[in-house]
Amino acid sequence: MLPQLLATLLVIVLTWGIAFLAKSIISRVGRKLHLRSNLIEVLSMLSSVGIWLSGILVAVTILFPSITPAKALTTLGLGSVAIGFAFKDTFENFLAGILILVREPFELGDFVECESIEGQVEEITIRDTRIRQTDGQLVVVPNHLLFQNPVTVRTSRDLRRITIACGVAYGEDVDEARDVIKEAVRKVDTVRNDVREVEIFAKAFGASSIDFEVTWWTGSKPLDVRQSRDQVVAAIKSALDSAGIEIPFPYRTMTFAEPLPVQHVDRE
Structure with missing residues (x-):
């Protein structure tokens, strides 16, 4: 088992190095393209997760030769389905957050309105967006709500x-x-x-x-x-x-079907 352990350890070290290098490249390219810092972090995290999954899959097949890549992928797929059903809302907000960061329908500092929530965008994370209302209260809005409903961006123009x-x-x-x-x-x-x-x-x-x-x-x-x-x-x-132009008070005109008798009362 010693050669297999050494090979597995080598694969893990290489995986760590490749993941670190990929994150550095994405961070450098993202800054040159003036991407949002949150989007750069998301892309770095996705690349790192993909590289680590591939590296762990290779390491497992080396350490346990009886486990073929096809079997490992099948097990991983079944587990992903189960995890997906268990964390449906979390993954929905995660994907919506990625799409919001990529499409950039609004930016930090914009005043937006969605589903009776109105305020200034303070932070956009993978899971939620934080909106500071004009009365000072902070509203944490799940990203899927902003992605699936119409959003009015009041400051999209000056x-x-x-x-x-x-x-x-x-x-x-x-x-x-x-x-x-x-x-x-x-x-x-x-x-x-x-x-x-x-x-x-x-x-x-x-x-x-x-x-x-x-x-x-x-x-x-x-x-x-x-x-x-x-x-x-x-x-x-x-x-x-x-200018002497009148802004009128509300007027009411009252009409009666029959003449009204008028009686003068002398108050002495």
């Missing part, structure tokens, strides 16, 4: 369109009100009218007002959106007040 509604009284001039609102929005610092023009459209006959749809572009981060919306609303209110 700009984002915002729309609000604004109403003026029926007695006001629609064209004048439109011009006043448009000029007020264009003067707001956070409105990117240098890239996309501000759009104001009369939208509908409301219950108490002519409703305008006010649309502009600003930064794509949630804080940018909230700040810009706040400034635009304040600017429109100030501009309409200065």
